[in-house]
Amino acid sequence: MATGLEIITDKDQMRKWSRDMRAKGKTIGLVPTMGYLHEGHISLIKEAQKHTNLIVVSIYVNPGQFSPSEDLSTYPSDFQGDIDKLKVLPVDVVFHPYNLYDYGNIESESKCNDPISSGSGSESGRSGVVSCVEDRKLGHETWVRVERLENGMCGKSRPVFFRGVATVVTKLFNIVEPDVAVFGKKDYQQWRIIRRMVRDLDFAVHVIGSEIVRDADGLAMSSRNVRLSPKERERALSINRSLSRAKLAAENGQNSCRDLKDLVTQALLEAGGIIDYAEIVDQESLEAVEEIRSPVVFCVAARFGAVRLIDNMEINV
Amino acid sequence: MATGLEIITDKDQMRKWSRDMRAKGKTIGLVPTMGYLHEGHISLIKEAQKHTNLIVVSIYVNPGQFSPSEDLSTYPSDFQGDIDKLKVLPVDVVFHPYNLYDYGNIESESKCNDPISSGSGSESGRSGVVSCVEDRKLGHETWVRVERLENGMCGKSRPVFFRGVATVVTKLFNIVEPDVAVFGKKDYQQWRIIRRMVRDLDFAVHVIGSEIVRDADGLAMSSRNVRLSPKERERALSINRSLSRAKLAAENGQNSCRDLKDLVTQALLEAGGIIDYAEIVDQESLEAVEEIRSPVVFCVAARFGAVRLIDNMEINV
Structure with missing residues (x-):
């Protein structure tokens, strides 16, 4: 101390x-x-x-x-x-x-x-x-x-x-x-x-x-989270939940980025999020990939209410 | 040593x-x-x-x-x-x-x-x-x-x-x-x-x-000078000579940048130089001025043969 x-x-x-x-x-x-x-x-x-x-x-x-x-x-x-x-x-x-x-x-x-x-x-x-x-x-x-x-x-x-x-x-x-x-x-x-x-x-x-630190509900910590209403916060959980599902699917062999991105964008839209981007990119170059064949990171930015949130998950297959 | x-x-x-x-x-x-x-x-x-x-x-x-x-x-x-x-x-x-x-x-x-x-x-x-x-x-x-x-x-x-x-x-x-x-x-x-x-x-x-270091003939020293032929070098002296004349004129009360620039560009053209720029600018902001009312610098870039030379003189009136 x-x-x-x-x-x-x-x-x-x-x-x-x-x-x-x-x-x-x-x-x-x-x-x-x-x-x-x-x-x-x-x-x-x-x-x-x-x-x-x-x-x-x-x-x-x-x-x-x-x-x-x-x-x-x-x-x-x-x-x-x-x-x-x-x-x-x-x-x-x-x-x-x-x-x-x-x-x-x-x-x-x-x-x-x-x-x-x-x-x-x-x-x-x-x-x-x-x-x-x-x-x-x-x-x-x-x-x-x-x-x-x-x-x-x-x-x-x-x-x-x-x-x-x-x-x-x-x-x-x-x-x-x-x-x-x-x-x-x-x-x-x-x-x-x-x-x-x-x-x-x-x-x-x-x-x-x-590494990212998450609240108990899984939301990635951010100073901007304080501006989410309780309802917006609940809806914003769709980000980490859908990213986790996509990561699991990729680890289980789903390597089509189109399908994985569909999974996430659909979940965000259903939760009322306004998507800025949902991209699967190479971890080093940050260039978009179509199939997961090397380490990638799935990055998301979306607005819930007036608050723009970002989150990501690395996928090392 | x-x-x-x-x-x-x-x-x-x-x-x-x-x-x-x-x-x-x-x-x-x-x-x-x-x-x-x-x-x-x-x-x-x-x-x-x-x-x-x-x-x-x-x-x-x-x-x-x-x-x-x-x-x-x-x-x-x-x-x-x-x-x-x-x-x-x-x-x-x-x-x-x-x-x-x-x-x-x-x-x-x-x-x-x-x-x-x-x-x-x-x-x-x-x-x-x-x-x-x-x-x-x-x-x-x-x-x-x-x-x-x-x-x-x-x-x-x-x-x-x-x-x-x-x-x-x-x-x-x-x-x-x-x-x-x-x-x-x-x-x-x-x-x-x-x-x-x-x-x-x-x-x-x-x-x-x-400060600029000049050869005995007044040419500003530059590694590129070695590539000037003797004739080109003689013609390149028009840069420092005309800049000196412009500086003297400004110190004697000529404050029209147009006239001062005419003096230099004419000398360079007569010597066969190809002018990139001849500008009178504020010493701090490097913005062009029309009349000399504060410290300026007269900057020139011109080609003689294949060699691009630059030179300048500060004018503190």
Whole structure:
């Protein structure tokens, strides 16, 4: 149990802490989060603990991965509750920056989620996508793109998402300078993208994927689950239930992805879900496959009410 | 004078050297080069020496910043000559990797500069640009984009160039982990892009811009100058001569950029140069200005024979 949990908000102070600790021979694990911590996050911390002496948990809701039309302003947060949870864990530092994109030269105040200013797009550069960072006119213009892996699945419906994730993780790696970083495999595409980015940009960070944590009813834990009504939650269980059935069918020899996807999409539609995608893809390349002949992952994104949920199951046949 | 110049080709060995030195309290300066060293590079090394205890010079011709139609295969090189020059300087390590984009999973051999395979574009992702890295099918797919600064001037005629530069510099920063990096202001746009990237991605590297070094006749030093015939070289002097005249005129009160640009373009055309661009831009934003009212830089790119040359002069009125 940690005796003194330190909260650091300043970038330079955070880096100094890490360098002081490294100079003392310590290794540092980073668990990046957007806060509103649940058992899933706790499992990431426990995973990190296996690999390093010290643990930094970052809590930062990253505007770079939200488009102006998405739920940045309503993303759940409870900083004091998060701290209470972390205090009883072996966490050494909470890195909680106010704004990672503020370089002391803000052109105007935040306007994200303001329908008048949203989507003006004047700052979008060549890529044609705009996040809440451009929308706030903070002057930030450098983005890390993982050009193939970012295209499919969540990248299709959320064009700024992975660019924002890869960029903020780069920033966090450069500020915290960890030896190990742990990401949840619930965000499977994100985890693969971060691993590819680390390889391609030669980061000295070992990236670990941590298994999905589910509630007793099987729903994959997510900070967004809190926004589901009891009825929506019951209907959302169709995701993990149908994925489990598909996985079992595949393990029993059903290798037609079309049939397996039919099984899942039918269950989701019957439960009133609005499907964003249901895809069976190669675990490494994330390219869609038609027949299961090597390790794949079945990934789903669907909305129940106003809440977009994602889940996945690896199928290793 | 350095007693033992160490040549390191392996990424992990390079990083280990840097970390060992940092643990001993040393600071490290990085001078990234593509080799074929001249007095301009030497001045970068001397600048780095003012700021750090130890100096790493990287020599790596980066395929990520060349398009398949550019001069990667004919870029001049003389590794032994470079080492001879560095041996008598206070340089501690030459980092000379064979291939920074080889992750042990090469799909096929290099085909860059092979007209049959060039420009197939199948690996280009969303950005619509292809470098010799995609062309070689090395599997690398992560790119750092500085979305506004990369658009103008050299970015217009060389669409993969700054993406490749920002990416390889990110890799070098992550491998060498320097405290200071020195870039030549001859590549003015590149220098501004690296500074912006360092700010936006929170790299713990202090970037220093080093002044242009010119030959006795005024030509800005460049590894490509060796490919100019004596006659072409004489004609290429029109670049620095006309830029000097424009600078003087501006300092004497001429603030119309149109007139100043006319002065330079006319001189270049008369000398038989083929102008890529001649632009007067804000020193920070690199946006074109019409009247000089704040610090600007006059940037020129022009071809003489087969050789594309760039040069610039800052005008601080």
